[in-house]
Amino acid sequence: MLLRLLAAALLAAAIEATTPGAALAQDARRGAELAAQSCVNCHGANGRSQTSDIPSLAGQPTDFITLQMILFREGIRQVPAMNAFAADLPDRDIEDLAAYFASLPPGPPDDRRPRDAGLFAAGQALIGPRNCGVCHVSDFGGRAQIPRIAAQREEFLARTMIEYREGRRVAIDTQMNGAVAGLSNADIAALAHYLAQRD
């Protein structure tokens, strides 16, 4: 725990050092303190989730984290653990948490499985026709309200795409529901593997 806090504090300090004089509306250092109390238990000490089916948050765009947290708080996106955590959370806490996780260097989980060349190629072949890079950007690092999906946990990516396909996942808009329409489970498994292997 102490190590985690120390790491978070060092990272927050590093952020401040890179933006001299910037009066940040979003306080990444305060976000680190808030995150240490609960987020890191599931999402990983460095924002890289080591827990199956829980997404990594390191390097996610601040807008994306902020908007998803608001949807959790308002009960529009339903994930019981997150709805409970976000209930009554002030905007400031959400914005500070977002600033903190956005500041962390992204990367794969420690338990990422080795690349399966066939599956990787199958996923790669679907990326262009499905226009994934149009919104998520060509390196899949995301932007603004659109999440980073490179090096995300594979099983989380797969489950999320299935939820979108089946209309069970709600976002601020319905673009992903259209983007994954008609994909087979095998297609989704391939896409998830390809994206999880991207760094």
Add this chain to the structure above:
Amino acid sequence: MTMRRFLLGMGAVLIAAPALAQQPAPVPGWAVGRPEGSTLAPHAPRLTVTPRDQLPVAAIRLPPGFQAEVYAHGMPGVRAIAEGPNGTIFAGTRAIGRIYAITRNPDGTTRTRTIAQGLSQPNGLVMIGDSLYVLAVNRVLRYDNIEANLDNPPAPVDLTAAFALPTEQEHGGNHHWKFATLGPDGRIYTNVGVNCNVCDTDRDKFALLVSFNPDGSDRRIEARGVRNSVGMAHHPVTRELWATNHGRDWVGNDTPNDTLLRVRRSGEDFGFPYCVGSWADPDFNRGRNCSEFSQPAALLGPHTAVLGMRFYTGTMFPEQYRNQIFIARRGSWNRERLSGYDVVVAHLDAQGAVTRIEEFLTGLRDDANQRFLDRPVEIHVLRDGSMLVSGEQMGAVYRITYRR
């Protein structure tokens, strides 16, 4: 499109061709027709509270004699406005799913409450007597005696089945949010937007303006071929229905125009997806002659995202604004340089023809830096003749007054 981008696009098509042949690749509705390599995408909303000192009220520019002030703030995503008989201002939203109520304190300041939340895109608000009607995609909810119960809103009466509007799934997630207004005939007027960016669609089900009795009975098609209208009002004298309408995306920075429509008789056809005025859609014209469709009353600029519109019926503003149309342009995303982010006035002659479009509220679009300070969505004329303008991005409602 530059030749380089064209060649890049062709390359992508060739590479993708085998996969496309095996499997159709649906793309997000708003992205249909997007040129390969374009990075334009809808702007992220802001759904956290913007502190009052960060509101761009000082940047707002108006004609001489007009002033802008903050009427109410701290309402993320604020859009639609309806006023209760006792003066409560109700405001709808989209992504954040809330309905706000704004009341005035004795000292002139305002108080804001959230009276409903967790709704899907509650952007259609109509006040009929003491009842607030909320249209949230296909759901229709009626909150009776709402103004007397702002601290403890009653459970709404659910009219969803009676209205039988298409669901979000039927819309495929496209243009499913509603605008709603009360007609002089006591009917509720609303939009059923098209279920795509551009497509051949069921023209009896989508791309419509429709009206209903307040109990959801007697659906009537008021206009067809209207891609998506998020603003309507009836002329205070002629009682004709007027509406704003969004043009499609991904067919150039300067085509087609968003439009202002004048509906002279119920059921007339404004041409989507075949035409917008005299402009024939390059992909979906289907050999139709654009002159066979009703023509728009005015062109309001490409991709400007025309939203709320109201006739000015007050007496505070100079006489030249009486019964003229104020139109909020929320601002473009599907254009390389920003357009809109303002309020314009459509001036009408005695026959109701639009003679000119005048800029009214500007200053929210920063051309030099290609950024915007807020996004105007709805117009509402208060009983004292001042005007409210909702700013969705900053969660504020601005009040415009005039002093001689």
